[in-house]
Amino acid sequence: MQLSNQFTVNRSRDDVVEILSREDVLLTFFPGQTEIVDRRPDQITTRTQYTALGQEGEATFHWTFRMDGSVGFEKVCDGRVWRELQGLVEVEEHAQGARVLIEMTGRTKSFVPEFTIKGAMEDQLSEMLEALQSALEV
Numbered sequence: 001m002q003l004s005n006q007f008t009v010n011r012s013r014d015d016v017v018e019i020l021s022r023e024d025v026l027l028t029f030f031p032g033q034t035e036i037v038d039r040r041p042d043q044i045t046t047r048t049q050y051t052a053l054g055q056e057g058e059a060t061f062h063w064t065f066r067m068d069g070s071v072g073f074e075k076v077c078d079g080r081v082w083r084e085l086q087g088l089v090e091v092e093e094h095a096q097g098a099r100v101l102i103e104m105t106g107r108t109k110s111f112v113p114e115f116t117i118k119g120a121m122e123d124q125l126s127e128m129l130e131a132l133q134s135a136l137e138v
Contacts, residue, residue, distance in 0.1 A: 001107070001114045001117075001121065003121055007100055008094050010097040016098045016136060020069075020071055021069075025135045026044070026063055030059065030128075048061075060076040072089075085104065088102075089101070106121065
């Protein structure tokens, strides 16, 4: 399953890349209590405590800051739903400023039909998009 969404902002690409690389911005991408649990020169790892469908859970993501200004992310899959889940936030020059594209690609475990998780994945993509748009409006 692959999902993507994009928006254009009236800021320079360099400005958007600088804001995207801030830890406090990445912490807003997931609802719930999110904290940084590991830092490396080009990567941080976040852990989010959440409640979904009446059950508590924990999601861990590695965020990799790439040389081209994009940010890749990958979920540490716990074996319950996802076989793999990864994505990319890219920033491109645009006539009206910068275009931001967020993509997510995932494969569920064989016993979890993708259509059952697609809505939640679309919601997550929307939350990430809204969080980044909000950070860029400041």
